[in-house]
Structures are given as C-alpha cells and as structure tokens.
Amino acid sequence: AAGMPVRNVVLDKPSFGIATEAEEDEELAEDSKEIDERGFASFAETVGAKSMAEMLEAAAAYATCVENRSQFTRPQRMMASAGTKTVSREDGLRSFGTLLRTGRIEKVTRGHYSLADTSPYLAEARRLS
Numbered sequence: 450a451a452g453m454p455v456r457n458v459v460l461d462k463p464s465f466g467i468a469t470e471a472e473e474d475e476e477l478a479e480d481s482k483e484i485d486e487r488g489f490a491s492f493a494e495t496v497g498a499k500s501m502a503e504m505l506e507a508a509a510a511y512a513t514c515v516e517n518r519s520q521f522t523r524p525q526r527m528m529a530s531a532g533t534k535t536v537s538r539e540d541g542l543r544s545f546g547t548l549l550r551t552g553r554i555e556k557v558t559r560g561h562y563s564l565a566d567t568s569p570y571l572a573e574a575r576r577l578s
Contacts, residue, residue, distance in 0.1 A: 488515060496573045501544040506553055509564040514574035520561045 489511050498507035512521045523545055548554040554562050564571050 485516070492574065492577070495577065496570055498570070501540055502547050502553075503570075505541070505544050505548055506564070506568055507570045509548075509554060509562070510568055510570035510574040513564045513571060514578050520557045520563045522560055523562070 489508060492511050492515065493504060493507045496507055496510075498504045509521060512518045523541075545554070549556065549562075553565050553568055555565055557563050
C-alpha cells in the first residue's frame with residue numbers, strides 16, 4: 450500500500466539441530482519448575498549416584514518413575530534444577546553424550562529422550578516408588 454514504510458524481512462537462520470544458549474536457558478527455566486528438588490536429592494543419595502553421568506541417569510530415572518514422565522528433555526537440566534549447580538554446561542553435555550552412546554538414554558524425538566529399561570537406576574526407582 451502507498452505510504453506504508455518498507456520493512457525488511459529477516460528470515461530466521463536455520464539451526465541445523467543445535468539449540469542456541471538462549472533456547473537452552475529457556476528450557477532449563479521450564480524444567481526447573483517441574484522437578485521436585487528435595488525428592489530428587491534424596492533419590493540420588495539413596496541410589497548412590499556420584500559422578501556426573503550417574504547423576505544424569507538418576508535424574509532420568511527419577512523423572513521416569515517417580516514423576517511418571519515417559520520422556521524428558523536433557524536430564525542435566527532437571528539435575529541442575531535439583532541443586533547440583535556446580536556442573537559446567539560442557540561437563541553436562543559430555544556426560545549426556547556418554548549416556549546416549551552407551552545406550553543408557555535413548556533419543557525419542559528431537560530434544561526428547563527416554564531412559565533405557567536396562568538402567569539400574571530405573572530398576573531402583575521402580576523398587577522405591
């Protein structure tokens with residue numbers, strides 16, 4: 450229409466499957482509202498999860514069994530919300546990658562994962578719940 454200012458249209462850059470840090474932080478904020486912090490801390494202590502990978506797997510088991518989620522976003526987000534804030538993003542991603550490679554965690558859809566039935570933490574979570 451005449452007299453209307455011309456707007457430049459800027460297309461979003463393709464992400465190629467890599468979430469930006471802002472998106473990661475947004476998802477972290479969403480997940481942090483969802484986990485029962487005291488419950489998870491107690492569960493992690495009960496099952497003896499110590500290393501980063503063990504804590505991630507325990508977080509996944511907690512989400513699956515105790516909170517009845519069939520899938521979850523990266524469990525280090527849930528874990529970070531459960532008071533283990535000393536974890537660097539890189540360490541979390543590395544440990545999460547290890548769990549994926551070893552088959553402890555399985556990808557369901559982009560950004561959503563499920564815990565393998567073979568997880569000892571899942572067996573323990575089922576026993577406790």
